[in-house]
Amino acid sequence: MSNEKKQWDPSQLRKYDISLEQIPRYDYCDPRVDEIMDENVRQKPVIIQNSNVVASAKKWNLDYLEKYMGNGDYTVFLSRNHKFKYYDDKKVAKINNGDMGKNVEFTQPTKKVDMKLPEFLKRLKEWKRGDDRLYLQQGLNNTVGPEIVRDFLNFDWDFCNGKQTKHNWGPLTYNLLLIAMEGNVTPCHYDEQQNLFAQIYGYKRCILFPPSQFECLYPYPVYHPHDRQSMVDFDRPDYSKFPKFKEAKGYEAVIGPGDVLYIPIYWWHHIESLMRGGHTITVNFWYKDGPNSSISYPLKDYQKVAIMRNIEKMLQDVLKDPREVGPLLRTMVLGRFT
Numbered sequence: 001m002s003n004e005k006k007q008w009d010p011s012q013l014r015k016y017d018i019s020l021e022q023i024p025r026y027d028y029c030d031p032r033v034d035e036i037m038d039e040n041v042r043q044k045p046v047i048i049q050n051s052n053v054v055a056s057a058k059k060w061n062l063d064y065l066e067k068y069m070g071n072g073d074y075t076v077f078l079s080r081n082h083k084f085k086y087y088d089d090k091k092v093a094k095i096n097n098g099d100m101g102k103n104v105e106f107t108q109p110t111k112k113v114d115m116k117l118p119e120f121l122k123r124l125k126e127w128k129r130g131d132d133r134l135y136l137q138q139g140l141n142n143t144v145g146p147e148i149v150r151d152f153l154n155f156d157w158d159f160c161n162g163k164q165t166k167h168n169w170g171p172l173t174y175n176l177l178l179i180a181m182e183g184n185v186t187p188c189h190y191d192e193q194q195n196l197f198a199q200i201y202g203y204k205r206c207i208l209f210p211p212s213q214f215e216c217l218y219p220y221p222v223y224h225p226h227d228r229q230s231m232v233d234f235d236r237p238d239y240s241k242f243p244k245f246k247e248a249k250g251y252e253a254v255i256g257p258g259d260v261l262y263i264p265i266y267w268w269h270h271i272e273s274l275m276r277g278g279h280t281i282t283v284n285f286w287y288k289d290g291p292n293s294s295i296s297y298p299l300k301d302y303q304k305v306a307i308m309r310n311i312e313k314m315l316q317d318v319l320k321d322p323r324e325v326g327p328l329l330r331t332m333v334l335g336r337f338t
């Protein structure tokens with residue numbers, strides 16, 4: 001182990017009652033990276049070290065970003081606590097205009113505001129306990145200044161395109177620039193995209209679970225604005241409502257500048273910016289999944305999650321009232337499919 005100063009301390013990690021195994025780390029040119037990422041064999045998370053994927057963004061500190069990000073409006077989420085729970089605006093709208101019947105209401109856990117970068121940075125610097133926490137999440141698009149565009153174009157696209165081709169991913173859909181306050185948490189959820197998660201500044205602790213642990217993580221119903229999020233509060237798990245959460249077995253890594261974490265499609269991930277670690281800067285690369293060359297049996301766990309999602313959507317469409325979906329599924333299964 002190199003004797004360089006340890007960049008973080010275990011006391012900066014939040015404490016959870018979850019059994020965790022370390023995610024392997026390899027150099028970008030190590031063949032084991034592609035073996036682990038191989039969709040036909042394992043498709044497991046791996047940390048890719050010393051790649052130059054976002055080397056051109058090494059100089060992205062807050063002063064540089066303030067100087068060159070331009071004066072566009074950026075999407076900032078505000079939260080009363082350390083959790084920033086994803087929610088789907090379109091599903092909130094459907095609930096608010098009564099599509100789900102009148103007995104379903106939803107209170108948004110975070111507020112989404114547009115903010116100029118200087119104001120975001122000012123609030124970050126002046127933040128004190130009791131204030132709303134902030135999380136800037138902005139697609140890297142043409143609203144940013146020419147220097148940032150140049151840095152973006154200088155990402156190591158050969159590396160990313162190489163992974164996209166080798167692992168039969170679909171098109172790149174998004175690059176999100178993420179600037180989080182120390183201690184911010186993105187609670188456990190999965191995305192339907194392959195993700196190269198490139199850490200630029202500061203340290204993030206990532207806890208991942210495979211799609212096979214669907215039963216232990218209790219996702220919200222698909223119609224719910226928190227679709228794809230786990231209902232389990234990791235800070236205070238309710239084991240009476242979510243007994244199988246005790247059996248969850250996760251993978252963990254703390255990533256820092258220059259690390260790229262591969263988050264495979266449908267893999268659950270909980271991401272936190274280390275406490276007392278200052279702000280963090282990340283750029284993620286989301287890719288759609290590739291065309292299934294040919295369906296092979298047995299089906300993969302993530303394909304079964306996709307099937308369950310489709311069944312829920314279909315039942316929701318025909319039953320309308322979400323309260324009828326559970327009873328119908330219970331009637332169909334209990335006592336019949338032992």
Ligand SMILES: CC1(C)c2ccccc2-c2ccc(C[C@@H](CC(=O)O)C(=O)C(=O)O)cc21
Binds near residue numbers: 135186195
């Ligand atoms: C929490 C937040 C700001 C948010 C609020 C409302 C709607 C969407 C999102 C959203 C989407 C992605 C991330 C980045 C990352 C988690 C992380 O790095 O914190 C992650 O999950 C991924 O790269 O897949 C973070 C967010």
Ligand SMILES: [Zn+2]
Binds near residue numbers: 190
């Ligand atoms: Zn995610």
